[in-house]
Amino acid sequence: MLLPPGSARRRRHPVRAVAVVVAGLLAGTLSACTYTGDPVQPVADRLAAALSARNADQIPFTGTTGAAVTQQLAARSEQLGGIAPAVTVDRVDRPDGAAANVALTVRWDIDATDRDWTYTVTAQLARKDGQWSVTNGDGLIDPSLNPGERLALRRVAPERGDILGAGDTPIVTARPVVHLGVDKTKVPAAEQDRAARAVASAVGIDPAAYAAAVKAAGTQAFVEAITYRDGTHAAERRAAAAVTGAVEVPDQLPLAPSATFARAVLGSVGPVTAEMVADSGGRYRAGDTAGLSGLQAQYEDRLAGTPGTRVLAVPAQGEPRTLFENQAQAGTDVRTSLDPRVQTLAERLLADQKPASALVAVRPSTGEIVAAANGPGSNGYNTALLGQYAPGSIFKVATSLGVLRTGATPATTVPCTPSITVDGRTFKNFPGYPASALGDVPLRTAITFSCNTAFIAQYDRVDDAGLTSAAGSLGVGRPNETGAAAFLGSVPTGVSATNHAASMIGQGKVLVSPLAAATMAASVARGSTVTPRLVTSDPAATTASASAPASPSATASSVPAVPLTGAEAAGLRTLMRSVVTGGGVDPLKDVPGGSVYAKTGTAEYGTADPPQTHSWIIAYQGDLAVAVFVEEGDHGAITSAPIAARLFTELAK
Template identity: 45%
Template sequence: MGIKQKLSAVAVALVLGASLVSCDDGRGEAEAAAQEFASALSRLDVGSVAFDGKDAAAANEQVKAVFAALEPQKPAVEAGELTLDGDKAAAPMNFTWAFGDAEWKYASTVNFRKSGDGWLAVWDPGTLAPGLSDNEILTKGTQTPPRADILGAGDAPLVTYRPVVNVGIDKPRLGAADPAASATKLAALVGVDPGDYAKQVEAAGPEAFVPAITLREDGRTVTDQQIAAIQGARAIPDSIPLAPTRTFARAVLGTVGEASAEEIEASEGALTAGDVIGKGGLQQRYDEQLRGTDAVVIRAQRADLTREEIESAGTDPRRVLFEVEPTPGKPLKTTLDPALQTLAETTLEKVAPASAIVALRPSTGAVLAAASGPGSNGYNTAMLGQYAPGSIFKIVDSLAMFRNGLTPDSKVQCTPTLTVDGRRFKNAEGYPEGSLGSVTLRDAFAHSCNTAFIAARDAVSQAQLESAATALGVAVDAPALGADAFLGSVPGEAAGTEHAASMIGQGRVLLSPLAAAVMAGSVAKGAPVSPQLVISSDGGTGAGATSPAASSAPSAGEPVTAKEAALLADMMRAVVTSGHAGFLAEVPGKPVGAKTGTAEFGDENPPKTHAWIVAVQGDLAVAVFVEDGGLGATTSGPLLKQFLTAAG
């Protein structure tokens, strides 16, 4: 290599060396420090950050104290573009807090100082929140708007704010009285567990009001005088969202109450202690609509500022950093008729087993009543029950038979018994001998001849049964309902004894009382009924909810026609004029058509039975169900007669 070449190589090396030195100016390490600091702020844990001017542990304690009132929320913090000036650097910290649908965004700046091979974050409380000084913390205030009403037919208020009294022990009022003694007396007066309540009172702080029970003001029998006679006891007036009575459509509407610790944790910051939310039914499903959004205010204040100082100050000493106005909830409109719902519940009030009455308007599908009796123990038997329908399913059988060419006047064979693959089927006890032998399909339907319908199994396939069921609005989705429900399940394939059982509404055939009312209503309408319970605020239908088996629900078969429905209505009328439901002939008003049903279940001998009856009268379809009820005609029938007569 020549001298000139050596000099050129040296020059290139010097240039490259200078370039490498200029690139290694510490920016990479400073940016890494900024990213680490942003990540630590997002966790609200800066214990691992190296600070200039503050011990890391002390800084971490201060960060936790500053943001303690905002728990469990945490911010999302992103570091912005770093500015480097020798051994100093600065980077913006972009904060985003989420409070429900609202976002609080702000930016601060953190300074860094190079120390040896690393970078130290310069401690400044102003980095945490706008203008925050060293002795300040943040506080969070919320205000919940009134919960919106649930409305019924004609916008009648079903759930609305009603006056109550919160009864409990106000410990500052105890004086020298023994807390446990006062608590025990009050518990006995209002009917709560004395031992548990006494423990709650003793465990509460000296300034606490310990609630024992909330009583409706309307109709309460425990008086203010009785409460005041107990040292420390107090009744505090309030109002909360309530239905007309404690039981009114409870399984359908749900209730409201304070969010539990588990619900708060699952909400990921959307709920805090003391929040009132919907629990079960429509209250839970439409909680967001009914609850609206809380007002939120974030303030900065001295850490040692007391409530008394705030209240006595002429001007609020706190600084507002962020504020969101409340958004009122929107009323939820339903089709429930208060009078019919109350009537249905009254009709069932003395029925011990699980039971239900569902009434709907066939012309529109509006669900007017969906009552579950006391024996249902709070379960929504009316809409979610899954039971073998028994002979009310012969409405479906008959439609399938019409589609195979039969009419109500066609002759069928009604025998005392019928054996299929070794299984013996028979008619109900007391079946009239005069309706045995060669009878019309109408007569077999009116007296519910099991053997006549099972005998048709070779002419009516299981697939045809499924198609006829869906044609009547059963075992399909309910896009207009707006609530969880089970609308039935009818297998498309079955053979032998299982197919025979399907012909009398047993085997794997299942309906809910709502589905039974839909089936009967489709006969009255002359087209499939699509049930509706919830009406959206814009006048349309609520979001559809379907049964647990909805994902496997078949597409609806060819809809029942007006002509087919007229034939079915003719046979349902015969049930009243010449069959099992003659007692309904006395019901005033338009003629009633009906179908009774009894379905065996369980392993007992003799087996227990579900008792069913469905009926149509004008623009009203009703299903009555008793889980362990003997015969449909003798158990559910009188309940139906009582309901229809009173509904008038």
């Protein structure tokens, strides 16, 4: 595989400048120097400059012509990807007055490394009738080639680093695949269109487009139709195998355990685009592969390693000889905290969700993200880490912290009324709110049955800065230190009274991701602010971030998060446990593995009447905190809670 023109990112030898200088030098030709007093050094310098400029037309040669040498230089340059040699004079020997031997160093900058293909040649000069000429010009620039050989440059792909999971379990690693397609040498030309269409039909791709690709390829080409993981798609492969000319080429590609495993998080590796080639400064060429999305793209420099380069002497027949090689340097593994068992289970639990959905699981003790699963309804988007949604009533955990910080306790009485009006806007409880839980009730009862009006009634007790600070204490809106692209939430300050009232119940302009929601639960479990992490190998070096969408009427507060106290953490745990034991989340009451603490949420969105709703739950059990989100669902206790219950139940087995 030839490297593209301009593939070297480093140029120590200014070839363009040499080309300009040589035009002047060549005007005098080699006859400018004779034995009667003038040194041979200027003669040698002119020759070196001409070779560097790939223009020896005006250099006198014996036995060949300058034009022939220029043609040879052009051919060798093309064979090495269009680069020019940098030729310098090493020394000049004068055996007698009519002869000189010029040792030339030839340097080809074949790749972006500091190690060039360098060798020394000797130009033999003879003086006759006052003019110097080169007597061994034929093959001077590449004396190592045998008759009939040509140069070739091959890129040697490095071994790509793996993406590892918990306990350094390989998640994305080289796995066997087969490239299935048509080998044009194995089917007569008249039958190639039919064969291409038959293969395309067998594997389910566009027959006309594939037939056109086969027709356009060279006569010796293998034209890939599709790539399968080895051991999969047996029926399609059998159907294709019955077509004359269809072949399978075994290979290995960096793949996760399954096609869906954390795909939106891990990303993919595939052929580089034309835009990537154009913007790479020679790093990529057509046919190369690279990380295209997710962690694979973000950590491309670390995972990809450094390609090797090999200069070959290729004969008309037989095996090529290696003249020079820069060996490929393997990529470095990237370590993550993903637990394959938890991730696989989370994806299975979301498999039947048609709307966008996500399940994130975090270890409170360490902040490690052990699962970041997206359901099929997310259509490849990383809802788990990047989704930005109103949290609804799960945010009442943060609001409760704000209330506790005013001196309240879980037993403090708050007014739960059928409705409440703030600055002209009326808020109500969700339809079907139990009448038995209305009136002056303990804060514990208000959160158990998710009384909207009780929390909104505290809007003048907990101002917007206090609410933002409380949310920050639970990890919402904090800097992203996951080592991946992630959104940790946004809680506005400086908003109107009605917007602040809406914020108290997780509506209005409050936004969280499923990751931010899980971090809230993890912080309550640990009793201190949890900083979630996904990439555990030096994440700080390349942390990516995502920002909340700009709001014309609100800006994120710069109020720092206040550390949780022991009493505050205990109060929040009491409230979240009451949600489970008090009847709010029946699916979590009897799961094995110990006590579960939770809060459900239903967030209204859109302009429909009645509004559509997001379904949420945050929960923790032992050292595992989770958030389950379904973009369009019923009450959190109905849609999301059963998914969390199944997760805890399966993990307890």
